[in-house]
Amino acid sequence: xTYGGTIAAIAGKDFVLVGVTHGAALGRSFMISxxxxxRMFKLYDRILVAYTGLYGGFQHVNSMLETYLxxxxxxxxxxxxxxxxxxxxSAILYSxxxxxxxxIEAIVAxxxxxxxxxxxxxxxSLGELIPEKYAATGDGFEIALAVLESQYKEDLSLExxxxxxxxxxxxxxxxVMTNDxxxxxxxxxxxxxxxxxxxxxAFSFRLLVL
Amino acid sequence: MSRFGDQAVGYDKTxxxxxxxxxxxxxEYARVAMRRGLLTIAIVTKEAVILGGLIPLSKLxxxxxxxxxxxxxxxxxxxxxxxxxxxxxxxxxDIAYQNRLIFGEExxxxxxxxxxxxxxxxxxxxxxxxxxxxxxFIGGYDIYGPRAVFVDPGxxxxxxxxxxxxxxxxxxxxxxxxxxxPEISYDDALxxxxxxxxxxxxxxxxxxxxxxxxxxSGVSHERVLIVRIDKEGVxxxxxxxxxxxxxxxxxxxx
Numbered sequence: 129x130t131y132g133g134t135i136a137a138i139a140g141k142d143f144v145l146v147g148v149t150h151g152a153a154l155g156r157s158f159m160i161s162x163x164x165x166x167r168m169f170k171l172y173d174r175i176l177v178a179y180t181g182l183y184g185g186f187q188h189v190n191s192m193l194e195t196y197l198x199x200x201x202x203x204x205x206x207x208x209x210x211x212x213x214x215x216x217x218s219a220i221l222y223s224x225x226x227x228x229x230x231x232i233e234a235i236v237a238x239x240x241x242x243x244x245x246x247x248x249x250x251x252x253s254l255g256e257l258i259p260e261k262y263a264a265t266g267d268g269f270e271i272a273l274a275v276l277e278s279q280y281k282e283d284l285s286l287e288x289x290x291x292x293x294x295x296x297x298x299x300x301x302x303x304v305m306t307n308d309x310x311x312x313x314x315x316x317x318x319x320x321x322x323x324x325x326x327x328x329x330a331f332s333f334r335l336l337v338l
Numbered sequence: 339m340s341r342f343g344d345q346a347v348g349y350d351k352t353x354x355x356x357x358x359x360x361x362x363x364x365x366e367y368a369r370v371a372m373r374r375g376l377l378t379i380a381i382v383t384k385e386a387v388i389l390g391g392l393i394p395l396s397k398l399x400x401x402x403x404x405x406x407x408x409x410x411x412x413x414x415x416x417x418x419x420x421x422x423x424x425x426x427x428x429x430x431x432d433i434a435y436q437n438r439l440i441f442g443e444e445x446x447x448x449x450x451x452x453x454x455x456x457x458x459x460x461x462x463x464x465x466x467x468x469x470x471x472x473x474x475f476i477g478g479y480d481i482y483g484p485r486a487v488f489v490d491p492g493x494x495x496x497x498x499x500x501x502x503x504x505x506x507x508x509x510x511x512x513x514x515x516x517x518x519x520p521e522i523s524y525d526d527a528l529x530x531x532x533x534x535x536x537x538x539x540x541x542x543x544x545x546x547x548x549x550x551x552x553x554x555s556g557v558s559h560e561r562v563l564i565v566r567i568d569k570e571g572v573x574x575x576x577x578x579x580x581x582x583x584x585x586x587x588x589x590x591x592x
Contacts, residue, residue: 191438191439191442192439194438195435195438195439198409198435198438199431199432199435202406202407202408202409202431203428203431
């Protein structure tokens, strides 16, 4: 079983910034067994979802999430808000509450279709859903969170926030053995969309546009 | 002659019983229900699938949906009893998403049709249910290119090149037979589809039966809905383009 990775995020004024460290370790071992492990996903160009924990767990959970969202989109013409994405994720995780829970955690951050936001949620392995301004979770979260805690302030610019997030992840990767210290952390962001989402563009052949 | 007097009486009460001459009469009634629906048409060309249909138009009601997107690369349209159709559409979507969840890739058109027809066939073999009163067209662009199928109320799958079902379909099928050729270009196929739909509207107008309802009759580009399914996905053909084609055919588009 492959575990590992630290994830961290900062919600700024007009952006959200999400970063992950690379690598997945075999169990809780000293060895980074997988370097290509992808743990951050972008939805609709305005929401970022990052996972940490059991790799097989969140890979499956993420494909379930994407399937649910697609069904919402085509069946009910629903374009999800950040809250809806994280609640769906939370419901998926909670549904395994009494079976074998997925040992994973996730950060969901981004903007809503009406351009409101940013919103940032931490979703825990048993379905807990907690809104935050900045967050870190995963194997190196103590270290990453310490860096964020000491440097975060309101009204950070994107460049400042990038620097803080980068150093938080780099510090965690340097000291926590399930993170890959030789690969640079991956940091991605989304900015507030310029236009409101309009239904006509998404459902170009649906006549029922109100 | 059966002891019911009329052969149809008795054997048409259930789908779980054959008539002495080997027919399931309820199923034939379901096909009649299907062909009462507004015309739906599909044409496959080398680059794309064209899926089109007529929609009822009323001053009082919002325009109905006729063509439904199933997944990124697949759309479906049905002729017949609308309430039955939308159940099948949602079933088709579930099948497509399940394929994505398990295999991590898009479903192909025939797999979707197989699964959907399994579901439809169940309603022709068990008691207490009636068959779906719709025929459903599924068009998509998968790894084999553009493909389309038609599934009838009994659950039979027909792979199609060009086909239509609905009111006045005999006349439109005749038109398709004359004009369709496997090498047909996309533009010609689009024209052919519009021509077929216009023909159906004209036939309907001749009978004037529509005048009694709240729905508008007559040839109008607003009643025509066509989508194109190609490598890029599903796209609606703009109303203006359809209007232009109808005008070039010499029809009077309002």
